[in-house]
Amino acid sequence: xxxxxxxxxxxxxxxxxxxxxxxCRRLAWKIxxxxxxxxxxxxxxxxxAAQAAYLTGWMAHLGLEPAILARHDLxxxxxxxxxxxxxxxxxxxxxxxxxxxxLARDLAATLxxxxxxxHLTPExxxxxxxxxx
Numbered sequence: 449x450x451x452x453x454x455x456x457x458x459x460x461x462x463x464x465x466x467x468x469x470x471x472c473r474r475l476a477w478k479i480x481x482x483x484x485x486x487x488x489x490x491x492x493x494x495x496x497a498a499q500a501a502y503l504t505g506w507m508a509h510l511g512l513e514p515a516i517l518a519r520h521d522l523x524x525x526x527x528x529x530x531x532x533x534x535x536x537x538x539x540x541x542x543x544x545x546x547x548x549x550x551l552a553r554d555l556a557a558t559l560x561x562x563x564x565x566x567h568l569t570p571e572x573x574x575x576x577x578x579x580x581x
Contacts, residue, residue: 454521458483464574500529
């Protein structure tokens, strides 16, 4: 499982979630140019599309295929683009509830909702993340 943070967060966003995930390898990916890597902004493309290429390249380097990707905020766009470009590596779910409903229908899957879940659901409801997978 690969966990992708958003802004202004870092992989630390998942610190309460990772220990609760069992039965899988757990990796929290760092979006380039945010947090401790802000100095890299001057040297690298930090667009969402470029982040998707960095993510799938990192996954390829580690030999991850396929992987479940959990994401937050900007990480959602990164994962969605990564999914379109490299379907063999990425199990994506959209983050708008309406998109989730449609995706669940299209895939004949179950959509699990978190009551009172807001923007920082991984921080506020870390136990829910474990139940989803």
